[in-house]
Amino acid sequence: MIRKSLEDGVQTLRLDRPEKKNALTGQMYSDLAEALETGNTDADIRCHLICGLPEVFTAGNDIGDFLQYAGKTGLGETPVVRFLRALVRNEKPLVASIDGIAIGVGTTLLMHCDMVFASPRALIRSPFVDLGLVPEAGSSLLGPQIMGPARAFELLCLGNAFSAEKAAQAGLVNEVVEGDVDAAALACAKEIAAKPPEAMALSRKLLRGDTSQLSERVEEEIRIFASRLSAPETIAAFQAFMTKKKA
């Protein structure tokens, strides 16, 4: 589930599905998308904070859910697609706090954040190719822009895990926090929320620039990603994960 709260202009979105390492379900994507969309029109929400649980941000998309899409022609207007579009269209500053594993979309959503805080035990990993998949959430465009093509290849194609320190060196993480990472991220989100909102919105928009190329890339990735969900090597990788867990 997603636990939502609003305090001092900060909408906190806490991923909370500990029994499955916060793997994201359709309902969780819908809740996240709705929260971001609401923020675009609700003046009381001045900043979003997305966080997970101790030792786990998220294990990425629920792999069991992926198997349901095999054989289908596209992802259509599924909750995950709604969420990916909501990330691109989000107009309010987005802060993330990672205190553990951040896998798949748990990595790529960070590229849409304005500030990212990580604890020393954070581990960022995107095993897309190992799963027979391709990068998503615009990461094929944002990844090379943020960290350069070489490190983006290492993270997004090779699937190497990045420590918090390495992610900070790559420009994906703003600060590695030794103490309470959620508290540090919340303090930053409140600082953002306390600033003049119009100037903040205009400044953020200038920094982001024209997002049409990003939107197009997200749609292109969705098309390729959807077709990959029926590829034999992909289905085999999903089944291997599910079976290994059941054994």
Ligand SMILES: CC(C)(COP(=O)(O)OP(=O)(O)OC[C@H]1O[C@@H](n2cnc3c(N)ncnc32)[C@H](O)[C@@H]1OP(=O)(O)O)[C@@H](O)C(=O)NCCC(=O)NCCSC(=O)/C=C1/CC=CC=CO1
């Ligand atoms: C490294 C792990 C995250 C954790 O390992 P470990 O601590 O040993 O814990 P486990 O025993 O493996 O896991 C505990 C239970 O959680 C279940 N689980 C974990 N991850 C997932 C998942 N992603 N989907 C479904 N279920 C998950 C696991 O089966 C256990 O359940 P049971 O107790 O009932 O057996 C490790 O679990 C791991 O590597 N997980 C898989 C990570 C992964 O490959 N994620 C997919 C990333 S791809 C992605 O996110 C892509 C997209 C797609 C396109 C668009 C947008 C979204 O995302």
